[in-house]
Amino acid sequence: MQHAIIARVYGIVQGVGFRPTVDRLATSHGICGSVSNKGPYVEIDAQGEMADIDAFIEDLLHNPPKRAVILKLDREDAPQNIGKDTAFTIIESEKEEGEIFVSPDIAICPDCKRELYDPNDRRYLHPFINCTSCGPRTTILDGMPYDRVRTSMAAFPMCSECEYEYTHAETRRYDAQPVCCNDCGPQGYLLPTDKTAKLPADVSSMPDSMKDAAAITETRRIIKDGGIVAIKGIGGFHLCCDATNAKAVQRLRDLKPRPAKPFAVMMRDLDAVRRECLVTPAQEEILDGHQKPIILLKKRHVEAQRCLAEEVAPDNPCVGVMLPYAPVQLLLFDYPDGIRMPDCLVMTSGNVSGAPICRDNADAVKELSRMCDAFLSHNRLIRLRADDSVMDFFEDRPYMIRRSRGYAPLPFLMEMPCEGSVLAVGGELKNTFCVTRNHLFYPSPYVGDMEDLRTVRALEESVIRMADLLEASPEIIACDLHPKYNTTDMAYRLSKELHGKLRETKGEAKELPVIQIQHHYAHIASCMAENNYFDPVIGLSFDGTGYGEDATIWGGEFLIADLDGYKRSASIAPFLQIGGDASAKEGWRIAVSMLYSITKDRKKTAEIVEKLKLCTEQELKMQFMMADRRINAVESTSAGRLFDAVSAILGIRRASTFEGEASTTLMFYAERWEEAHRSEQATPFD
Numbered sequence: 133m134q135h136a137i138i139a140r141v142y143g144i145v146q147g148v149g150f151r152p153t154v155d156r157l158a159t160s161h162g163i164c165g166s167v168s169n170k171g172p173y174v175e176i177d178a179q180g181e182m183a184d185i186d187a188f189i190e191d192l193l194h195n196p197p198k199r200a201v202i203l204k205l206d207r208e209d210a211p212q213n214i215g216k217d218t219a220f221t222i223i224e225s226e227k228e229e230g231e232i233f234v235s236p237d238i239a240i241c242p243d244c245k246r247e248l249y250d251p252n253d254r255r256y257l258h259p260f261i262n263c264t265s266c267g268p269r270t271t272i273l274d275g276m277p278y279d280r281v282r283t284s285m286a287a288f289p290m291c292s293e294c295e296y297e298y299t300h301a302e303t304r305r306y307d308a309q310p311v312c313c314n315d316c317g318p319q320g321y322l323l324p325t326d327k328t329a330k331l332p333a334d335v336s337s338m339p340d341s342m343k344d345a346a347a348i349t350e351t352r353r354i355i356k357d358g359g360i361v362a363i364k365g366i367g368g369f370h371l372c373c374d375a376t377n378a379k380a381v382q383r384l385r386d387l388k389p390r391p392a393k394p395f396a397v398m399m400r401d402l403d404a405v406r407r408e409c410l411v412t413p414a415q416e417e418i419l420d421g422h423q424k425p426i427i428l429l430k431k432r433h434v435e436a437q438r439c440l441a442e443e444v445a446p447d448n449p450c451v452g453v454m455l456p457y458a459p460v461q462l463l464l465f466d467y468p469d470g471i472r473m474p475d476c477l478v479m480t481s482g483n484v485s486g487a488p489i490c491r492d493n494a495d496a497v498k499e500l501s502r503m504c505d506a507f508l509s510h511n512r513l514i515r516l517r518a519d520d521s522v523m524d525f526f527e528d529r530p531y532m533i534r535r536s537r538g539y540a541p542l543p544f545l546m547e548m549p550c551e552g553s554v555l556a557v558g559g560e561l562k563n564t565f566c567v568t569r570n571h572l573f574y575p576s577p578y579v580g581d582m583e584d585l586r587t588v589r590a591l592e593e594s595v596i597r598m599a600d601l602l603e604a605s606p607e608i609i610a611c612d613l614h615p616k617y618n619t620t621d622m623a624y625r626l627s628k629e630l631h632g633k634l635r636e637t638k639g640e641a642k643e644l645p646v647i648q649i650q651h652h653y654a655h656i657a658s659c660m661a662e663n664n665y666f667d668p669v670i671g672l673s674f675d676g677t678g679y680g681e682d683a684t685i686w687g688g689e690f691l692i693a694d695l696d697g698y699k700r701s702a703s704i705a706p707f708l709q710i711g712g713d714a715s716a717k718e719g720w721r722i723a724v725s726m727l728y729s730i731t732k733d734r735k736k737t738a739e740i741v742e743k744l745k746l747c748t749e750q751e752l753k754m755q756f757m758m759a760d761r762r763i764n765a766v767e768s769t770s771a772g773r774l775f776d777a778v779s780a781i782l783g784i785r786r787a788s789t790f791e792g793e794a795s796t797t798l799m800f801y802a803e804r805w806e807e808a809h810r811s812e813q814a815t816p817f818d
Contacts, residue, residue, distance in 0.1 A: 135209070136179040137207050137208065137210055138175065138210045139178065139205060141192075142173045142206075142233065145173070145174045145200055145201075146234070146278035148200045149264025151167045151222045152264055153197045154174070155222055156301055157195070160191075161185075161187055164180060165179050166222070172232050172233075177210065199235065203233075232603060234541050234602070236518075236539055236541070237268050237269050237271050237366050238269060239423065239538065240266050240456070240457060244261045244266055245459075249466070257463060259318075259348070259510070264304065264307065267308070271366050271516050274515060280309040280311075283309055283515075284512055284514070287512075287513070290312070291316035298311050320348065320509070321342055321344070322343070323506075323507035324497070325506060325507065335511050348463050348469075349471065355374055355473070355474075359380070359504075360503065360505055361373075363460070363461075363482075365460070366537065367517055367518025368482060371388070371479075372464070372477050374476075375395070375397045375441060377441060384503070388485065395444050395445065397444055397476050398454050399476050400475035402455070405419065407437065407439070409430060410430040418523065423521065424457040424538060426454045426520050427454070428450045439474070440476055444478060448797075460508075464477065479520075481520070482499075484500075486581050486583055486584035486587065488590035492514065515597065517579075519537065520537050540574075540575055540578075541602075543573055543575075546664065547664045550568070550570050551570055552607050553569050554568045555604075555610070556568075557595070557622060559612055559619065559651065560581070561791065562581065563587070565594070565595055567604050568604075574598070576595075576598055585618070596630075606630055608644060608646075609644050609645070611624075611647075611648055611649070613679045613681070620648065626644075651678030652675070652687075653693060655671075656671030668694040670692060671689075672690055673689045676772030677772070684767040684769070685766055685770055687770030687773065688703055688704035689769065706768065706769050707726050707773075708766070709767070710755060711764060716773070718788075719776030719786065719787060719788065720780040721755065722776055722780070723781050724752065724755045728759055745783070775798055776794040784797050784798050784801055785798070
């Protein structure tokens with residue numbers, strides 16, 4: 133006896149080959165019907181014997197596409213409206229309201245990598261090869277449901293062969309929205325580094341020596357010869373040079389400028405990673421998985437076995453490593469042009485310090501021309517920036533440092549009732565924002581530091597795009613308590629702009645309400661949300677700077693917190709933070725202030741400062757005067773500044789050239805000492 137059901141599948145079921153998989157499984161179980169993208173979910177109309185339908189649903193739950201995540205499947209009986217002999221089909225997507233799940237960008241899969249280097253394959257050496265299991269997703273998306281017409285790939289009409297693969301279930305590219313080939317896909321090309329040069333309007337008008345294979349070969353030659361190339365990838369530009377060439381790496385440091393902050397390194401394969409770093413099976417699994425984040429790995433102790441230049445991560449026992457995730461990156465390492473490339477490349481974000489990663493040609497030429505010898509670009513538009521994700525491991529388990537490409541905007545699912553929509557604009561440093569829709573919390577890709585107005589503009593642009601993409605109409609905007617943060621100012625500005633753009637039909641207040649949240653309470657609440665824990669907690673929040681409710685600087689806090697608020701129960705001992713913004717970079721200032729607060733005597737403090745060589749006599753007199761008169765001085769409990777002070781006192785780092793340098797270098801020294809003296813350490817239980 134024939135039965136009919138409607139099944140609705142929620143989760144990451146768009147952009148991962150879900151509909152083709154449903155089609156194949158349904159056909160294999162003798163099911164008639166259809167599958168369609170509804171935006172918030174995939175809807176399946178299925179008719180057949182009940183046992184066959186049950187087996188089909190069970191098969192789907194246990195054998196979804198590799199990159200899919202099924203969070204929920206609802207089914208209900210339906211009228212039989214399908215002829216017995218009707219085939220199962222994929223029907224055109226329809227727009228419906230509801231929860232939205234957007235697939236992050238997915239690294240190239242093993243099958244596409246194999247085809248990329250197969251001379252008999254029609255996509256041989258195609259820099260934009262992809263399939264239903266891999267390729268760009270969020271960064272090319274204009275709107276939901278996820279279909280080609282709503283991506284930046286709509287500008288590239290499919291050739292007859294690609295269209296056949298796209299429309300036939302027996303192919304690997306059935307319903308793969310970014311499908312393309314050398315004949316119909318985007319093209320790579322070289323850009324002039326001269327800011328005054330006119331950028332090409334059309335790739336077809338460019339000479340052959342500037343595009344496609346010639347462009348990749350020239351890029352490889354420049355890098356091999358010690359040059360620097362700005363390369364457009366999936367979510368923005370990278371600055372790339374030979375990571376085994378000390379002069380090339382130092383030149384990039386001088387041009388960026390970036391005196392000491394580590395560079396990320398892209399390595400050809402796991403063999404190169406194993407040669408350069410200590411890596412566990414758990415780390416290898418994520419390194420070579422479908423997200424391919426940057427992972428912080430320990431350098432190998434025997435330098436003679438390493439090829440990586442010390443200038444990549446100077447005075448640092450670790451290096452940030454990733455494997456190629458885009459086809460063009462694989463082609464940088466291996467291409468049939470006779471050039472022998474290094475197997476380690478610096479691949480650092482293409483941006484001016486403090487600015488967002490460049491995503492289009494105009495910004496790249498304007499911002500990066502003085503830093504590179506060439507640009508390798510392409511004509512597929514990037515809709516949303518996505519910097520590389522960064523991950524570390526603790527006790528051989530991963531934890532995220534920067535959640536971006538490959539992970540965002542996957543939502544966190546709250547296991548408690550939540551209604552409405554909130555926009556949380558994030559903090560001032562290392563900014564990401566979050567858009568909520570009921571019980572789904574969508575963190576954005578990494579944006580950057582908001583001290584630069586270019587990044588503020590990028591944040592505002594990204595907020596509007598993500599809100600539109602997620603069909604969210606925020607009812608509340610949350611921001612930091614600090615009155616002078618650029619993000620705070622932007623929150624109040626957006627309260628008017630978003631009301632006009634996203635709530636114009638609702639006829640409510642002229643502005644969205646803005647709620648300012650204390651910085652460290654926000655940290656603790658985020659941890660609670662990420663772990664689905666909603667009972668009262670004792671929260672420890674240690675960082676550099678957060679505006680306190682008493683108008684002092686907080687940073688080493690013990691809070692009793694729940695979802696309704698918090699009580700500040702304790703903190704590290706307060707001290708005077710003297711010198712404004714300079715004190716966050718110059719740990720010697722904090723060291724002098726702490727010593728003076730302990731001795732309460734100028735002469736004794738001066739004797740200690742002289743022995744430690746913390747500062748000049750003139751600088752010390754200025755610190756004394758500012759402390760005594762409370763000029764540009766504020767009470768602080770910052771844990772970050774405490775570590776900076778200890779680093780300065782020990783002669784490790786008197787000042788920092790990048791945020792956290794003094795503190796992290798102090799940690800490295802402590803780890804080296806611990807390792808060197810491990811055999812001397814004992815406990816009463818040994």
